[in-house]
Amino acid sequence: MSRQEITLSIQLAVKAPDVHRELVRIVGELDQFSIQEREDAAWVDVLVLEIGHDPAAEFETIRLLLKENVVGALFLTASEATTDLLLPAMRAGAREFFQQPIDAAEVKQALEAVLQKRLRELNPGSTVSEKGKIYSVVGAKGGVGTTTFAVNFATSIQALNKDRLVALIDMNPFTGEIPFFLDLKTDTDWEEIGRNLSRLDAPYLQSAMARHSSGVFVLPAPPKLDRELKMATGFLFKLVSAMREFFDDIVIDCGMSISGDAMKICEYSESIYLISTMSMPCIINVRKLQQSFASAAGVTNGRLQVVANRFEKKGQLSLAEASKLLGSDIVNIIPNDYPLTMSAVSSGKTVAEVAKRSQVAKAYRKLAQSVTGPQVGKAGGLFGLFR
Ligand SMILES: Nc1ncnc2c1ncn2[C@@H]1O[C@H](COP(=O)(O)OP(=O)(O)OP(=O)(O)O)[C@@H](O)[C@H]1O
Ligand SMILES: [Mg+2]
Known part of the structure; x- marks a missing residue:
């Protein structure tokens, strides 16, 4: 079934007149959604529920709605977001929260995700999404090889298909090392881009991001410790979402951060690679991460991909033991x-550049093949100019 053949229903349980009006206006601009007025409808695809008036009763409503299976996706909105209010609601299964005044782009993004999910359900096995895919890379501990993975995974995807537009983002402010790993001189980081968010188009990104010889576009993290980061909440998520319009693949070195924007980005990721070694402390952390992803973002094993990095047959835990624990x-x-890997880092090269036939380079190639599928480039768009 194609995008054009689908109409999803939205019900608005929102008392504040201006918020209601704004949501009606936003939905009116979307061809694939229509407002469901009838309160006795047996099913709605999306329910936007305003909370904050009577938390106990609202929480019970949320619990019942999700238990009775009468709502596809539950979105919440409130004039004020406190952790006491939000955490139980999100844990109960609400998918999104919109702070008031409503940000139209944020609502559209969330509705698009619902639509994409429905399309995936209706067309299993097909790639209906034309947006770029996000691959988040998270370390189970410091120093396990997260940056090495992000760099070599992104460049291996690019090596398999020169037509793809691949971005590599370093999320680690002050400690980011990607430019160093790739021997790249960069002038612009994502904080700088954040100041120009209104002009986030292909030509601007082209000039702002550094391009590695592999073809990968690199966006470093702000480097200096001596300045305070002044970024609006949700800024990184907005940036990555906007980049999906231009890039086919976006690989993100999240380091060990899974809070705030990083968690939201992970939620929208095609896959999240949890980098671990086969040691007990690391596997315990992977277990904790699995639980956090499941409870905070509803991400479970299908999209969570544990990576046994620095794997040795005689390691502390066998693959079978670690798999059982996880x-x-x-x-x-x-x-x-x-x-x-050390020689690659110290010379600013990828492992494939240093030793193309090595087992490590082959492993990265295999991983890249698992996500690129048939070699199809993304057509059109301003970024086509870069190809
Ligand atoms: N497959 C591998 N085999 C052996 N050593 C590896 C492998 N992958 C990475 N390493 C080494 O592990 C060390 C840490 O790598 P890296 O900087 O990528 O980790 P990180 O998790 O990003 O660290 P940090 O927490 O400092 O950001 C480096 O010395 C790197 O060469
Ligand atoms: Mg790192």
């Missing part, structure tokens, strides 16, 4: 080769 098979394995 409740899912570990299928992504990068062999241990310290001299190679």
Whole structure:
């Protein structure tokens, strides 16, 4: 079924007249959504519920709505967001929260995600989304190889298909190392881009992002410790969302951060790679991460991909033992080769550039193949100019 053949229903349980009016206006601009006025409808695809008046009663309503299976996606809105109010609601299964005054772009983005999910359900196996895919990379501990993974994964995707537009983002303010790993001189970081968010178009990004010889566009993190980051809430999520319009693949080095924007970005990711070694402390952290992703963003094993990095047959835990502890098979394995990865980093090259036929380079190639599928480039768009 195509996008044009779908209409999803939205009900607005919103008392504040200006908020209601704004939501009606936003939905009116979307062809694939229509407002459901009837309060006795047996099912609505999206319910926007205003909370904050009587938290106990509202929480009970949320619980019942989700239990009775009468709502596809539940979105919340309130004039004020306190953790006491939001956390139980999000834990109960609400998908999104819109702070008032309503940000139209944020609402449209969330509705688009619902539509994409429905399209995926209706067309299993097909890639209906034309937007770029996000691959988040999260470390189970410091120093496990998160940046090495992000850099070599992104460049391996690019190597498989020169037509793809691949972005690599460093989310680690002050400690980001991607430019160093790729021996890139960069002038602009994402904080700088945030100051020009209104002009986030292809030509601006082209001039702002550094391009590595592999073809990958790199967006570093702000580097200096001596300045305070002045960014609006949700800014990084907005930036990454906007970048999906221009790029086919966006690989993000999240470091060990899964709070705030990073969690939201992970929620919208095609896959989240949890980088771990086969040691007990790391596997325990992976378990905690699995739980956090499940409770905070509803992300479970299908999209969470544990990576056994620096893998050695004689490691502390076997793959079978670690898989058992995690409740899912570990299928992504990068062999241990310290001299190679160190030599790559110190010369500012990728592992494939240093040793194309090495087991590590092969492992990255295999991983990249698992996400690129058939070699199809993204047509049109201003970013086509970069190809
Ligand atoms: N497959 C591998 N085999 C052996 N060593 C590896 C492998 N991958 C990465 N390493 C090494 O692990 C060390 C840490 O790598 P990296 O900087 O990528 O980790 P990180 O998790 O991003 O660290 P940080 O927490 O400092 O950001 C480096 O010395 C790197 O060369
Ligand atoms: Mg790192």
